[in-house]
Amino acid sequence: MMSQKAALKHLSTLLFSLLILSVSFSRAQDAAAGKAVFMSKCASCHNVLKKATGPALAGLEERHKWADHKELLAWINNPAAYMAKDPYTQGLKAEYGSMMTAFPDVTLQDVSNVVAYVNEAAKPAPVPAAGAGDSAQGSDNQNSVLFGVISLLLGVIALILMQVNSNLKKLSDQAEGVTLPEGIPFWRNKTNIAILSIVFFVFGGYMVAKGAIGLGRQKDYQPVQPIYYSHKVHAGINQINCLYCHGSAEQSKHAAIPSVNTCMNCHKAIQAYEKGPKLFDEEGNEIDGTAEIQKLYAYAGFDPNNPNKWDPSMAKPIEWIKIHNLPDHVYFSHAQHVTAGKVQCQSCHGEIQAMGEVKQVSDLSMGWCINCHRETKVQFNYDSTKGNKFYSIYEKFHNDIKSGKMDSVTVKDIGGLECQKCHY
Amino acid sequence: MRKNILLTGTLALALVFAACNSVRREEGRVYMPDMAYSRAYETYASTAALQEAGVHYNARPVEGTVARGAMAAYPFANDSVGYVRSAEVKNPLDVAAIDMTEAERIYLINCGICHGTKLDGNGPLWKGGDGPYTAAPRNLIGDPLALNMAEGTMFHSITYGKNLMGGYGSQLSSKQRWEIVAYIKLKQIEAGGGATAAAAPAGN
Numbered sequence: 001m002m003s004q005k006a007a008l009k010h011l012s013t014l015l016f017s018l019l020i021l022s023v024s025f026s027r028a029q030d031a032a033a034g035k036a037v038f039m040s041k042c043a044s045c046h047n048v049l050k051k052a053t054g055p056a057l058a059g060l061e062e063r064h065k066w067a068d069h070k071e072l073l074a075w076i077n078n079p080a081a082y083m084a085k086d087p088y089t090q091g092l093k094a095e096y097g098s099m100m101t102a103f104p105d106v107t108l109q110d111v112s113n114v115v116a117y118v119n120e121a122a123k124p125a126p127v128p129a130a131g132a133g134d135s136a137q138g139s140d141n142q143n144s145v146l147f148g149v150i151s152l153l154l155g156v157i158a159l160i161l162m163q164v165n166s167n168l169k170k171l172s173d174q175a176e177g178v179t180l181p182e183g184i185p186f187w188r189n190k191t192n193i194a195i196l197s198i199v200f201f202v203f204g205g206y207m208v209a210k211g212a213i214g215l216g217r218q219k220d221y222q223p224v225q226p227i228y229y230s231h232k233v234h235a236g237i238n239q240i241n242c243l244y245c246h247g248s249a250e251q252s253k254h255a256a257i258p259s260v261n262t263c264m265n266c267h268k269a270i271q272a273y274e275k276g277p278k279l280f281d282e283e284g285n286e287i288d289g290t291a292e293i294q295k296l297y298a299y300a301g302f303d304p305n306n307p308n309k310w311d312p313s314m315a316k317p318i319e320w321i322k323i324h325n326l327p328d329h330v331y332f333s334h335a336q337h338v339t340a341g342k343v344q345c346q347s348c349h350g351e352i353q354a355m356g357e358v359k360q361v362s363d364l365s366m367g368w369c370i371n372c373h374r375e376t377k378v379q380f381n382y383d384s385t386k387g388n389k390f391y392s393i394y395e396k397f398h399n400d401i402k403s404g405k406m407d408s409v410t411v412k413d414i415g416g417l418e419c420q421k422c423h424y
Numbered sequence: 425m426r427k428n429i430l431l432t433g434t435l436a437l438a439l440v441f442a443a444c445n446s447v448r449r450e451e452g453r454v455y456m457p458d459m460a461y462s463r464a465y466e467t468y469a470s471t472a473a474l475q476e477a478g479v480h481y482n483a484r485p486v487e488g489t490v491a492r493g494a495m496a497a498y499p500f501a502n503d504s505v506g507y508v509r510s511a512e513v514k515n516p517l518d519v520a521a522i523d524m525t526e527a528e529r530i531y532l533i534n535c536g537i538c539h540g541t542k543l544d545g546n547g548p549l550w551k552g553g554d555g556p557y558t559a560a561p562r563n564l565i566g567d568p569l570a571l572n573m574a575e576g577t578m579f580h581s582i583t584y585g586k587n588l589m590g591g592y593g594s595q596l597s598s599k600q601r602w603e604i605v606a607y608i609k610l611k612q613i614e615a616g617g618g619a620t621a622a623a624a625p626a627g628n
Contacts, residue, residue, distance in 0.1 A: 039552070039553060039560060043553070043559060043560030044559055044560050044561070044562060044587070045559060045587060045588075046559070047558040047559055050558050052558055052559045052588055053559065053587040053588055098587075101569075214452065215452070215453055215454060215455050216452070216453070216454040216455055216460060217452070218448075218451055218452055220448040221448050221450075221451060221452070222447055222448055222449065223449055223451075224449060238537070238548055238549055238555070238556065239537065239548040240537050240548075240549075241532070241533040241534075241536075241537070243533045244533055244534055244537065244595075247533075247534075247595050247596075253467075254467050254468070257468060259594065261590065261591070261594060262590075262594070262595060264590055265585075265589070265590030265591075265592075266538075266549065266557065266590070268588055268590060269557055269558045269559055269588045270549075270556045270557055270558065271558070273556075274556070275554070275555070275556050276556070282447040283447065307588075319470075322468060325451070327454070327459060327460040328459060328460055328461060328462040328463075329459050329460075359448070
């Protein structure tokens with residue numbers, strides 16, 4: 001009997017909690033279903049908080065007659081018919097340059113759900129706890145200062161102890177009555193002078209040689225660019241392929257610096273830096289990503305409030321500072337290395353997808369080039385999917401000579417009649 | 425003992441040098457500037473001095489010319505009339521002969537970041553609304569608008585851009601753009617796309 005009662009009690013609690021759960025779910029479903037509809041039908045052109053192809057949807061119930069969802073439904077189901085007798089939506093078309101696509105299959109329930117989602121998404125998100133990044137940065141700096149102070153203190157203590165030691169020795173010698181000849185001061189001690197001069201020559205020679213080798217080399221060069229452009233954010237976090245912006249690396253001597261319109265492919269829509277980690281420059285100052293995007297807009301002549309009125313032909317080039325410089329007497333082709341050699345960008349440029357500000361990782365010296373050419377294996381034409389076809393012509397000659405089709409290969413056959421062989 | 429002093433001194437010096445790993449903001453110097461710096465105008469060098477001297481340099485090709493080996497220019501302008509008429513244009517490439525691995529590679533580099541590696545409109549820039557992009561990219565294999573879009577219109581949109589999407593005329597050659605169109609149409613059929621989509625490449 002008792003156990004049955006207990007079971008009944010359990011069952012009732014279970015039912016009750018299920019009821020509560022279902023109530024809370026049915027409330028959430030409103031906005032959740034709205035989100036699904038919004039993502040599949042509206043999100044291509046509308047953003048909740050920002051102007052996109054169409055207006056921002058936040059606060060739409062306060063505009064026009066949209067508080068009445070039936071009006072909204074009539075507009076969404078057939079924009080052309082609705083606009084014919086409605087000056088407000090005619091104004092919208094004039095402002096945004098195009099009319100909304102009709103969605104005849106949207107129902108009143110869908111509209112209410114979407115509005116519920118929009119209202120929920122428009123609420124300001126709680127500010128996440130800040131300062132985690134700050135303290136990490138700070139402790140790093142503090143550590144190096146601490147180490148410096150400690151080593152300085154230890155050095156001073158060592159000096160004092162040595163001085164004390166020598167004084168004590170002098171005293172004990174005096175007490176024992178041992179009379180030592182007047183010592184020569186240490187700067188006139190020949191052994192010391194010899195050691196010092198050897199150290200000076202070794203150290204000085206090393207510094208001179210290092211400085212001389214470093215002349216004309218720019219390893220670690222990391223100039224301040226006109227815009228703080230983070231490869232870490234673009235190529236790292238957002239996984240944009242290097243060749244999206246530097247596409248000509250496959251076809252040209254140069255890996256192109258993208259023109260402003262390539263930036264605007266994405267930044268027409270991405271107008272603020274909100275979702276990534278905090279940005280810092282090499283000096284540790286925090287960077288405002290949104291302000292950097294505004295700098296891009298100044299070059300592009302783009303007005304974020306009027307995205308559809310942008311005229312790309314009015315853009316001004318950004319004068320980025322070239323980091324990887326080779327002397328004039330060195331010829332280097334990106335196409336040869338990227339397309340034929342199948343060399344990864346990172347092999348020479350380092351972990352570029354982790355860099356906030358780009359710096360030159362390799363020293364680009366002749367020894368560095370030669371070393372890679374000694375070690376890199378040529379990827380011949382293994383099959384149709386792997387390797388480059390750059391040397392396939394030699395394979396053909398080889399086979400033709402073997403089969404007796406050719407008896408020799410002339411300079412003409414290997415491109416000797418190309419104009420550029422002589423006239424470059 | 426003197427040696428000890430020297431040793432501590434050197435160590436302290438080394439520590440000091442190791443501690444100042446400052447950021448290198450300067451280019452540095454070169455041995456022979458006349459061999460290091462080009463006298464000729466290099467790519468990306470400023471042409472401001474030329475302009476001051478009255479020489480106006482324009483990097484654009486002469487209007488109406490076609491580069492050797494390139495395809496003839498696309499005939500329609502970037503306006504609403506051009507958009508409607510673009511549907512007449514057919515893919516000039518032999519679709520069966522297109523290297524689809526190469527087309528896929530170009531698609532993944534240039535389109536995949538928004539439209540997704542699976543063409544489902546969910547690339548890393550959108551991530552179901554969690555990415556930085558503010559508008560949902562078109563689902564190329566699920567949205568009827570994309571499924572029913574004529575290949576010429578698709579080419580027009582890739583060339584000039586449409587809505588929030590930018591134009592790729594400067595980044596991709598005509599041939600590459602047509603290859604991408606063929607690749608998308610192929611994927612639409614594989615995903616069981618509309619009959620209109622199937623009709624287009626089957627023409628060849």
